[in-house]
Amino acid sequence: MNKEAAILGIDTSNYTTSLALITLEDELLVDKRKLLPVKEGLLGLRQSEAVFNHIKELPLLAKAISKENSRFEIVAISSATKPRPLPDSYMPVFIAAESFGYTMSNLFHVPFYKFSHQEGHIQAGLWSLSLKLKRPFFALHISGGTTELLKVIPKEVGYKIDILGSSSDISAGQFIDRIGVKLKLPFPAGAHMEALINKEIVDHVNIPVSVKNNSISFSGPETYIQRKLKENIKDDLIAYSVFQCVGKSLYQLIKNASTQDTCRDILLVGGVASNKIIREYLSEKLNQEAFKTYFALPNYCSDNAVGIASLGVECFKHKVDGN
Template structure:
């Protein structure tokens, strides 16, 4: 029986060990992930701790993958697609990927974690842009506005805005952990709001946006004070998401003045939040096209890296003909 040809994609971020399996038609076969363990009350892991967990986790994910003809391995080898971009956690995906590539005598392709996010977002929406577009990368460690130029394989990315202090994800996590919620706190804060009438909740928290840059340290101080004053956790959860949503709306408005565009892609774990999505869609959908990656593929995953690997493999085969 002929085995299905697939490409394996590996990603080892600050939060998740990921393995994606995609066939040569671009269809997802497997999506395996292990969330890195964080002790209650802590705000993440040191790089050395995360790297240790990735080294333990990757063999477990590989164990779940069998019965395919693996034709290539692709890995996230750095945070961004620029020369000096580096973060120790990605050494796990790169080392493991290159080892499998050498042992099985198949091609190896390296990409950036950011390219993986963008590809996963576009793949999950079915959008295939042929012209430059804007993207917002919103995650636990990143809040960046990007001008993205599609290439034959991967993307040319220019950072055109960002945060002056903490990321949107860090802001959400710090408030959630202060409320005694597990890390990462975003999904748990969102769960607090289930079955609540959001129209009855206050939603006018302070924001700080100047030009193409955004800040969350001031809003964090505001909500830390609210927690000390024993404010309602439901009000705080809603206020935090409203703060992020309103900040992003103002930020986008500023960005479009400098970088006109008719479409924006949202990727990263924060982009999966339903309250933030709903607010931005309501405010912006008449002005431009908004592409939100499927919630499952907004957070860290190996799927986008695998899809990029498939494209690289097919391109290489084409050139050999």
């Protein structure tokens, strides 16, 4: 029986171990992810703990893939090896994906492609929408570790990415998680906070927004709402107010940056981009500013290896030399 050629993508982010298999036609065969455990009350993992957990989980996910599908033949491997596509970008967690991928590529004598975690998010977002943008576009990458507005220029394979704006302190995801943990919710807290809002809320705490030019600060809004927690405001109102503040801040950042550029297509990716309240706020406001907004499907907003595998498909089809 002839086996179907597939690319294996690997991503080992701060909190998720991910493997994905995609055919050369960009069809997803397998998507396996494991959220790393964080003890109750903590706001994350040390890098050493995360690396240790990735090393434990990668063989288990690989075993699950091999059991689930015997139709494929891995013809190339691609890994997320750093946070951003910059020469000095580094984070220890990605050593696990690079080591695992490079080792297997040598054993199987197949090409090995290296990408950044951020490129994987952008590619996963576009892939989830069956979208190919050939002209430059904005991308808003909002997650537990990143809040960045990017200008993305598509290349034959991959993208050229420039940072137009960002957070000057904590990310949108950290802001949400810090308040969520204060509300005694599990980490990461975003989805649990959103689940608190099971009815329409017509009022909210007006958290001051701190955006100057192309820079957001979330530490000020966090301090403000931390004080408000002492006033016995209902948890669902706190959650809604935090999401509103994030939406307003991101909108202002985009509006400020857009005065310097003619792009009107914007892709939203990263775990925070899956939040329904933030999506609805940004969609309404950006449409009023004549933006065409593209929200990655929620399952492909959070950390995954699908985008990394899809980028590997592009490299393989264009016969890019692997490492």
